[in-house]
Amino acid sequence: MPHYGDLQNEIYGAGLRGVVPKVPVDFATLEKRATAAMPPHILSYLQGGCGDEFTQDQNAAAFRHWGMTPRMMVDCTKRDLSIELFGLTLPSPLFMVPIGINGICTQDGHGDLAAARASVLTGVPVMASTLSNDPMETVAETLGDQPGFFQLYTSKNKELTESLVSRAEAAGFKAIVVTLDTWVTGWRPRDLNAANFPQLRGAVLMNYFSDPVFRSLLPKPPEEDPATAIGTWAATFGKVLTWADMKWLKSMTKLPIILKGICHPDDARRAVDEGADGIYCSNHGGRQANGGIAAIDMLPGVVAASGNTPVLFDSGIRSGSDVVKALALGATAVGVGRPYAYGLALDGAEGAAHVLKCLLAEADLLMAVNGYPTIADVRAAGAVRQ
Numbered sequence: 001m002p003h004y005g006d007l008q009n010e011i012y013g014a015g016l017r018g019v020v021p022k023v024p025v026d027f028a029t030l031e032k033r034a035t036a037a038m039p040p041h042i043l044s045y046l047q048g049g050c051g052d053e054f055t056q057d058q059n060a061a062a063f064r065h066w067g068m069t070p071r072m073m074v075d076c077t078k079r080d081l082s083i084e085l086f087g088l089t090l091p092s093p094l095f096m097v098p099i100g101i102n103g104i105c106t107q108d109g110h111g112d113l114a115a116a117r118a119s120v121l122t123g124v125p126v127m128a129s130t131l132s133n134d135p136m137e138t139v140a141e142t143l144g145d146q147p148g149f150f151q152l153y154t155s156k157n158k159e160l161t162e163s164l165v166s167r168a169e170a171a172g173f174k175a176i177v178v179t180l181d182t183w184v185t186g187w188r189p190r191d192l193n194a195a196n197f198p199q200l201r202g203a204v205l206m207n208y209f210s211d212p213v214f215r216s217l218l219p220k221p222p223e224e225d226p227a228t229a230i231g232t233w234a235a236t237f238g239k240v241l242t243w244a245d246m247k248w249l250k251s252m253t254k255l256p257i258i259l260k261g262i263c264h265p266d267d268a269r270r271a272v273d274e275g276a277d278g279i280y281c282s283n284h285g286g287r288q289a290n291g292g293i294a295a296i297d298m299l300p301g302v303v304a305a306s307g308n309t310p311v312l313f314d315s316g317i318r319s320g321s322d323v324v325k326a327l328a329l330g331a332t333a334v335g336v337g338r339p340y341a342y343g344l345a346l347d348g349a350e351g352a353a354h355v356l357k358c359l360l361a362e363a364d365l366l367m368a369v370n371g372y373p374t375i376a377d378v379r380a381a382g383a384v385r386q
Helices: 004-014 025-037 039-049 056-063 113-124 136-143 158-169 187-194 214-215 228-235 243-251 265-273 293-304 322-326 338-370 375-381
Strands: 083-085 088-090 094-096 149-152 176-177 257-260 279-282 312-315 333-336
Touching: 004 338, 025 338, 039 187, 039 338, 056 293, 056 322, 094 113, 113 136, 113 338, 136 158, 149 158, 149 187, 158 214, 214 228, 214 243, 228 333, 265 293, 265 322, 279 293, 293 312, 293 322, 322 333, 322 338, 322 375, 333 338, 338 375
Parallel strands: 094 333, 149 176, 176 257, 257 279, 279 312, 312 333
Antiparallel strands: 083 088
């Protein structure tokens, strides 16, 4: 059977014909190429973190102090990276995290659709962001039968939030991912120094501008008076959520509710007790709060506190080995962000798909070499802090 790691044979074979990868296979070169290719105002928003970016940097660096022990004399000629999640059988544990400026990462302004096409090309689910340059229905149409999830920013206007959720369910998304840590934006010097916030310039607001509840709040349609529409969005964005809101969140949909931003074991326990269907361990990649602990270091405690509830993870994933380490520490599924966005910037859907395939190839080959033929074997082996 084919394996993700077979990609390296394809690359070497193409090299014999004088063909080299259009998009780099490693993060360092990928980031360098994307940095040179992207407009500064988009790049600063994509790359920037909170404060002096210590937590953002630690998220990636912390993977280096987790290690795995190889096991020999194990037949790994057949490997299985598939997982079960919310009743879905997925070919791998990888997913694309919601990135609010996907839409402007591609030159045509349709990066959300490109991410959806990359999902179809790879089987890697995308979490479609509330902040999008295309309506969620168009993103869902592009996905077709490929499962996708919808990331929700709750609005101060409850009817608007309920409309967004209803639309996501009707469009065919398989879960609602509620972001908890972004009712207000963290201190982001890169954007502040440029006095640039893309949404206030009208970018990635199409899910709002196409929403009937949002449009009912406006004296004129957004296409006729964009300034008022943008101001209304800014005024209504960001409802503060408390545990008392769980009943309301659960009442809006039959879809699984995943709480994104859980980093403390006590919050994980409370989330499970309150009916969360999934726990999402993430510190928003260090973009929202600085001075915190690396997300990967908080993952084991969250997993232990979550019991049988699946735990999704992101923050700092830069390689296939990072993916495997997160799985070894108990994550059910692992999200990647900036790397695939760089792929979008360099070569659209095909670029993002290439990045995802490279991550999976590296993860697959690490499992093969280290004697872990399945994800269950990875979890049984665990990771050791060095």
